[in-house]
Amino acid sequence: MPFASRATAVDLSNLPNTLQTLSNTLFPTLKPIAVNIWNHPEVSTQETFAHDQVINHFTVPPAAGGWNVTAHAFGLPTAWMLTFEHRPAGYTGDLPVVGFMSEYDALPAIGHACGHNLILLNGLHAGSLTRQSLIDYNLPGRVIILGCPDEEQTAGKKRLLDAGAFDGSDVWALAHPTVTNANQPMQSRVDALLKIVGSTHAEAVHKAYQQLVIIDDLAGKLPATQTTATPVEDVGMFSLNVVASENQLGVVGDLNTINSTVAGIKATNAAFVAVNYTIGTDSNGVVLTFSGKGGHVSEAQQSPLSLSVETFRQLTASNPTFTYYLPSNTSIAELDLTVSIRTRYTIDLPTVQNAILPNINTIPSSVTFDLAYPAYEVGPYLADRLIEVMQGPTLNEVWVNSTIAPAATDVGFVQRAVIDPNTHMLLSESKATFHPNFGICPDVTGAGCAFNHEPAFRDLAGTDLAYTQTEKMARALAQIAVELIADPERMAQATAFIKK
Template sequence: MTVIPVFETPSTDGAADALNGQARGIINTTIDTLHDELHKINQSLHSNPETAYKEVFAHKTLTDFLESRGFDVKRHTYGLDTSFEATIGSGGRQVVFCAEYDALPGIGHACGHNLIATSSLAAFLAAAQALSDMKIPGRLRLLGTPAEEGGGGKCQLIEAGAFDPPEDIAAAIMAHPTGSQHARYPGEVPFDGLAGMKLIASAKMRVEFKGRTAHAGAEPWSGINALDAAVSAYNNISMMRQQMRGDERIHGVFEVGGTVPNVIPGYTRMNWFIRSPTLPRLDELVKRAKACFEAGAAAAGCEISYTPDPTYSDLRINSTLCKTYVEDMAHLGLKIKQEEHTPFEASTDMGNVSYVVPSFHGAFPVPTTPDVAAHNPKFAACAGTPEAHKSALNCAKGMAMMAIRVLTDDSIAEGARRDFEKKN
């Protein structure tokens, strides 16, 4: 097969089509050939769920496999024990695939991060094969991003320089599994996935109340009840919900509520997530929530303190990257909804990345019943099925082609940069 000199912008649409066709053939063949090996990795991750910053098995499984394929792999990168990166190429533009692989406490891969890791790994391997075979100038990087589930792994990676210099990165790419019911929209035909999705901003914090213990029967008046402070705070939030906008969310749990009934609790701790569509609105909602917490502390006479986790920014849609993905998935016979501007009331630290570099965060369906969605134990089971693996690999083919087109097509790279630089 004749190799088109892709270091030059193709002069005709025919040349571009031939270039894309050659890359598409390499990508599809590579992923199909690696199907069984990728499925073993997928199943290994699914069977060994690990929570934020403790993804030791996943880190070793993915890095060992990449090294066995001859890639230059760095482990324990950017100050995080369970982050890694693999790179290939030189010169030209750079594209970063982000891989998530942490699970939820108690319910395993109920957000399907085993599938995210599999799809990003497959996309990187396939795009790397096309880059190598076709002698394409450019760089590809697979970045292992731990602790998306509340730990803010990508926030830590941004701070540590994983996306520096940002002008050097033409696109950061990943996709998330979703229940099959989310691929259907009222009045529309079913879709096989979603390219552009909006997720809302999220602040996370632990709230501690400190009082004084005392015998609950003999001298309760000597105590300062930290549980009363926490219960009051919880009720204050519940009352505030009536005046919240419909696209905002506050939800929390009691992590420490006392020890035994006959001791006035001197210490309690709560864990709260606060969500709103944009960062400015989130800041206002956080202020209102803190007023509720502090009123509870004041009513009980307790001290209050906060331990915040990294704030997740809202996820920005990059129309150029979404359009490119839709076009390439159509070659697989799959119909992808290009953009959904009604936000899902969920959050991701990929939102923070979307404020640093042009970013793509698509969604591919996992076959489920209508009553099953993410963060449900039944979704964890669905995320381990052969059908879910097939959906992840189809998505990987589209993401790999997107990466190659970003590297070879100036108009796509420039369009993605323009979309990124637009204000929300």
């Protein structure tokens, strides 16, 4: 029987209610996996506990549910893959396929402060709902759930891509928790890795802070759209994708002068109102401890490090004899800085790098760049359909399309979007890739909630509301997946931009 004639005979009018009923049974069995990894965070490439939680759940009856389970998939120790096929009696055609992506890596020191425990759960639940719907509606189709390690640090999806992990489907979806509901693009990203060497510890710190001042002065002066260059000090529990919520700077100089300088900065610069500091002494001098929001390197905000840099700037200008040290380690004479370079469109990334390079290649002894993350672009069909589904009576969520790119993601490697250089409109993609961001803040505007990578977002990602919103998000993605599998015309619309 041709697939098209089967699809037209399937009545999906009650699908939202079916998914809600299925979710009442399935979600409580899957939620503990996400809760367990929230309580047991593992950083990129080390997600063995998360890997085993999934493998154990889907290989032990009755939870297994007929999934084909691959542990340590595609040569990556913490990747996994679940596949399920339903072929009705007498059906001999090709099986339409939809793939879901799950992430589960955490951040150093601040755990699941990006909410990847919820991304894991979303992929598992959306895939499980889709699987059961194929059975219940007797639809021919294939479902893939791919466990994707190491999103935060070194682009695990790029390694999965190179291994052929995404070849099995033309459609891939992942949903990411944040503070508001939106279909929105994601930035392109590359990190500049700066090595700074001094003949002494004090010289290395002084040179590092000179470089930080130069980077700070680039704000608002860089080319292209939504461009930022955010430095991260590679000290302590360092993560190249997190601006620390605490920063220390030691100063050999007069305590009263130092204190009045910092107090003056805070009094005259409203941007630092949310950054606090304490002042004390140790055996080497005066210790300043700055604390505040920290958070995502995509945000152009004043962080504890920013106040530390401004303090250095003003102290060196007025007190050139002062010297500086890192209270955590006063013996090192080689320091590293990471500058996270973000811009809206992949095609602009080389231009931005070239604009930044003259500002970072004189003080460091070396400058290297890591793997560039391509931007993710929003395809129109899936985004518009999600809004319709989310605003329907069973989900009743406020949802919008947005042009703001809040962060970067390695999902861009899966999509491999090509845009028009003049209009920036999507021309083609290698896979129909969907990455909506869903809100887990009690206030739907996001007001009053920490953003991703801030320590408080970890707590938000473990709340009952966060799990409730994840359940809704999974239902919406499952509904769209079933529609694509059932209806060739919808599938054609979703995959219209794929390069042939």
